[in-house]
Amino acid sequence: MTHAKAPGKIILFGEHAVVYGQPALAVPVKDFFAEAEVLDINRAGIWISAPDIGLHEELSRLASENPLATLVEAVFSTLGINSPPSGGCEAVSSPDTRRTEWGRKLDAKNGIEIKITSTIPIASGLGSGAAVSVAIIRALSAYLSSPLDDEKVNEIAYKVEKIHHGTPSGIDNTVVTYGKPIFFIKDNPIELLEVATPFTLLIADTGIPAPTKKSVADVLKLWEQNPKKMNALFAAAGSIAKTARQAIEGGHPERLGALMNENHRILQELDVSCQALDYLTEASLNAGALGAKLSGGGRGGNMIALSTKENAPAIAEALYIAGAKKVILTEVR
Ligand code: PMV
Numbered sequence: 001m002t003h004a005k006a007p008g009k010i011i012l013f014g015e016h017a018v019v020y021g022q023p024a025l026a027v028p029v030k031d032f033f034a035e036a037e038v039l040d041i042n043r044a045g046i047w048i049s050a051p052d053i054g055l056h057e058e059l060s061r062l063a064s065e066n067p068l069a070t071l072v073e074a075v076f077s078t079l080g081i082n083s084p085p086s087g088g089c090e091a092v093s094s095p096d097t098r099r100t101e102w103g104r105k106l107d108a109k110n111g112i113e114i115k116i117t118s119t120i121p122i123a124s125g126l127g128s129g130a131a132v133s134v135a136i137i138r139a140l141s142a143y144l145s146s147p148l149d150d151e152k153v154n155e156i157a158y159k160v161e162k163i164h165h166g167t168p169s170g171i172d173n174t175v176v177t178y179g180k181p182i183f184f185i186k187d188n189p190i191e192l193l194e195v196a197t198p199f200t201l202l203i204a205d206t207g208i209p210a211p212t213k214k215s216v217a218d219v220l221k222l223w224e225q226n227p228k229k230m231n232a233l234f235a236a237a238g239s240i241a242k243t244a245r246q247a248i249e250g251g252h253p254e255r256l257g258a259l260m261n262e263n264h265r266i267l268q269e270l271d272v273s274c275q276a277l278d279y280l281t282e283a284s285l286n287a288g289a290l291g292a293k294l295s296g297g298g299r300g301g302n303m304i305a306l307s308t309k310e311n312a313p314a315i316a317e318a319l320y321i322a323g324a325k326k327v328i329l330t331e332v333r
Pocket residue numbers: 011014015016017018019124125126127165167168169170171172212216295296297298
């Protein structure tokens with residue numbers, strides 16, 4: 001059996017603008033995570049089981065555009081295995097013993113089960129899709145005795161993000177793969193972010209699931225209607241992300257509060273906030289948060305609030321009173 005774990009994530013600054021080439025900041029959140037296990041089973045085929053979503057199916061019976069099927073097939077093809085065996089096994093005619101062993105392992109009686117579990121809420125801006133992908137890629141490639149490096153893991157996870165989101169920037173898969181705070185610009189080399197002074201964030205869930213694909217598509221429509229205005233909003237978000245990076249790396253996290261408020265206003269103008277997000281944001285500020293904003297695709301999902309350690313419990317309580325379904329306290333370091 002092999003096993004791998006991948007964290008959730010939050011976007012601190014720059015969501016949506018990042019799709020249009022602006023910088024954004026994101027951090028992993030290890031308080032929740034996805035896990036994948038690959039087990040030998042006495043049954044033919046490659047079985048994917050995700051009890052959380054009621055899935056237990058043999059790979060060949062999943063639709064070809066199914067993200068999990070795409071993912072498993074991408075791992076096989078990256079490792080040079082022609083096609084994932086189903087039922088019986090066909091190993092590629094390769095002199096590589098690893099692949100021959102893989103071929104021998106799977107036959108009419110013996111297969112594998114890829115079991116996925118996750119504590120990350122789905123469609124809530126916390127990187128659940130990317131974390132599931134990264135955990136599977138790592139567990140499966142390790143099972144095949146060829147653990148993939150971060151760059152390859154990220155590449156495959158991005159491919160699958162495209163199925164989930166349409167035109168993703170790649171920020172989710174990157175932060176989840178590297179498991180470290182990042183300063184991210186689409187199609188640019190990854191830059192890790194040095195957190196000079198740790199800071200406390202509250203992450204509050206509206207409980208409203210909201211697919212990122214839809215909000216990204218709606219922002220695109222707005223951009224098509226008024227590119228000049230939208231580009232100016234994106235550029236403002238990008239410049240906030242740059243200033244935030246300086247604050248984080250310079251040891252002044254308290255300066256992030258005003259920047260979060262400003263970024264939230266931009267996201268409201270992009271029409272990706274909603275009543276519940278605005279309400280939680282207001283409630284946290286009224287309870288003493290230093291700044292607050294929605295995080296991720298918006299229209300539901302989660303918001304984040306910056307707090308001192310001392311004030312965090314009172315802000316968490318205010319968030320629950322204001323209707324948050326779950327509040328997590330996390331330290332960014
Ligand atoms: O997956 P989410 O909901 O955290 O959103 C991703 C962030 C967006 O900027 C909205 C989309 C993207 O691909 O960067």
